[in-house]
Amino acid sequence: MTLHPVYGHEDLRRRLQESAAARRLPQSLLFTGPEGAGKQRLALWLGTSLLCAADPTERPCGRCRSCHLAADLQHPDIHWFFPVASPGGSLTPEKRREKLEDARLETLAARRENPFQSAEPDRSAALYLPVVEEIRSRASRRPAMSSGTVFVIGDAERMVPQASSPEAANAFLKLLEEPPPDTMFVLTSSRPGLLLPTIWSRVLSVRVTPVDTSTTARFLEAEAGLDAARAQEVALRSGGRIGVALRLVEASDDPRVPAIRFVRAAMSDRCSDRWALSASFAPAGARGGFSDLLDMVEAVLRDCITISLESDASAIDTTLVEQLPRVRSIDPKGWIAAVSHVEQARDAALGNGNPQGISAVLLARLARELRSGQSAGPERRRAARVSGAL
Numbered sequence: 528m529t530l531h532p533v534y535g536h537e538d539l540r541r542r543l544q545e546s547a548a549a550r551r552l553p554q555s556l557l558f559t560g561p562e563g564a565g566k567q568r569l570a571l572w573l574g575t576s577l578l579c580a581a582d583p584t585e586r587p588c589g590r591c592r593s594c595h596l597a598a599d600l601q602h603p604d605i606h607w608f609f610p611v612a613s614p615g616g617s618l619t620p621e622k623r624r625e626k627l628e629d630a631r632l633e634t635l636a637a638r639r640e641n642p643f644q645s646a647e648p649d650r651s652a653a654l655y656l657p658v659v660e661e662i663r664s665r666a667s668r669r670p671a672m673s674s675g676t677v678f679v680i681g682d683a684e685r686m687v688p689q690a691s692s693p694e695a696a697n698a699f700l701k702l703l704e705e706p707p708p709d710t711m712f713v714l715t716s717s718r719p720g721l722l723l724p725t726i727w728s729r730v731l732s733v734r735v736t737p738v739d740t741s742t743t744a745r746f747l748e749a750e751a752g753l754d755a756a757r758a759q760e761v762a763l764r765s766g767g768r769i770g771v772a773l774r775l776v777e778a779s780d781d782p783r784v785p786a787i788r789f790v791r792a793a794m795s796d797r798c799s800d801r802w803a804l805s806a807s808f809a810p811a812g813a814r815g816g817f818s819d820l821l822d823m824v825e826a827v828l829r830d831c832i833t834i835s836l837e838s839d840a841s842a843i844d845t846t847l848v849e850q851l852p853r854v855r856s857i858d859p860k861g862w863i864a865a866v867s868h869v870e871q872a873r874d875a876a877l878g879n880g881n882p883q884g885i886s887a888v889l890l891a892r893l894a895r896e897l898r899s900g901q902s903a904g905p906e907r908r909r910a911a912r913v914s915g916a917l
C-alpha cells in the first residue's frame with residue numbers, strides 16, 4: 528500500500544463525509560492551508576471515499592478493490608495531477624504533452640517505490656497548458672470502473688496563465704463551473720492568493736489546518752518508524768504539518784546536515800558556493816523552516832566553539848570534525864563572533880524577511896569571521912613565531 532493512512536483532520540473528514548452522504552458536496556472544491564498540512568492527501572482520501580464500494584457511512588472502507596487501488600495510486604478513476612518541470616527544448620505540442628505526462632507518471636511511480644518521498648517541488652514545475660488539456664480530455668471519458676471520476680489537482684496556483692490559448696483556459700473553467708455528471712474536482716493550494724481569480728470564483732474553498740504535534744508524532748512513530756524522542760522532535764519542528772515532517776525525516780537522519788552544509792559554505796574558499804546556497808532559499812517568508820535552519824546553524828557553531836577549545840582530541844564530536852575538517856584550525860574567537868551574526872540573522876528572520884537576502888548577508892559575515900579566525904589559527908601563529916624569531 529502506497530498511501531499512508533490519514534492522521535488527524537477528524538472534524539473536516541466527518542463534515543466531508545456527511546456532505547457526500549447527503550449528496551450536498553459541490554463538484555469543485557479547493558483545499559487551502561499551509562504547505563505540508565496534508566491537503567493533497569486529504570483530497571485523495573476524499574476521492575477514495577467517494578468511489579468506495581462500501582456503505583456510505585463506512586467509506587472509505589479500506590478493504591474493497593476500489594480502496595486498494597486508490598491506496599496504491601493505481602485507481603483508473605482517480606486522477607492526481609500536480610506541477611511537473613517543463614521538458615524544455617522545442618517540441619511539438621503533442622510531444623510536449625506526452626513528456627509532461629511521462630514526468631507525472633514517473634513521479635507517481637517513484638512515490639509507489641518510496642511512499643515517503645516528498646521532494647521539494649522543482650521551481651520550474653507548473654501545471655502547463657498541455658496538462659490542463661490532458662485533464663480536459665480525461666474528464667470527457669466515462670469512468671473505467673466506478674460510478675464517478677475524481678480529479679485531484681495539487682498546487683493549483685501553479686496553473687500557468689493561458690493567455691496564448693484562451694479557448695483552452697475557458698474550456699477548463701467551464702469544466703470547473705459545470706463538471707460532467709459524477710465528476711469531482713478537488714484543487715489544493717497553499718497560496719490561494721495566487722490562483723487565477725477566474726478559478727477562485729468557481730470553487731468552494733475548504734480550509735485544511737495543520738494537525739497537532741502529538742498526532743504528528745504518533746504518525747511518525749507508527750508510519751515512518753521513528754523512535755519516540757525523534758518523532759517528538761521532528762513533530763515539533765514541523766509545526767503539525769505531516770508533509771513537512773516527512774521531508775525533514777527524508778532530508779537526513781541527522782537533523783544537523785543542512786546546518787553543517789551552511790557552515791561549510793561559509794568556510795569555503797569559493798564565493799560562488801555561498802551564492803549558490805543563498806539562491807537555493809525562498810525569496811520570501813523567513814519564519815518557519817528557514818528560522819529552524821538558523822537555530823540549527825547556531826547549535827553547530829556552538830559545537831565548533833567547543834571543538835576549537837578542546838585540547839583532548841578524544842573528547843570531541845568526531846562526526847562534526849569529519850564534516851568540517853578545518854574546524855580545529857579556526858580560532859575560537861572566530862566561532863564566537865559567528866554565533867552573534869547568526870543571532871542577528873535570526874532577528875531578521877523573525878520579521879519574516881527574505882531568506883535569500885538574510886542568508887547571503889549571513890554567509891558573507893561568517894566567511895569573514897571564519898577566514899580571519901583562520902588566519903589567527905595555528906598556521907598564522909606559526910608564521911608569527913617564525914617572523915618573531917628573525
Ligand SMILES: [Zn+2]
Nearest residue numbers: 579588591594
Ligand atoms: Zn472501500
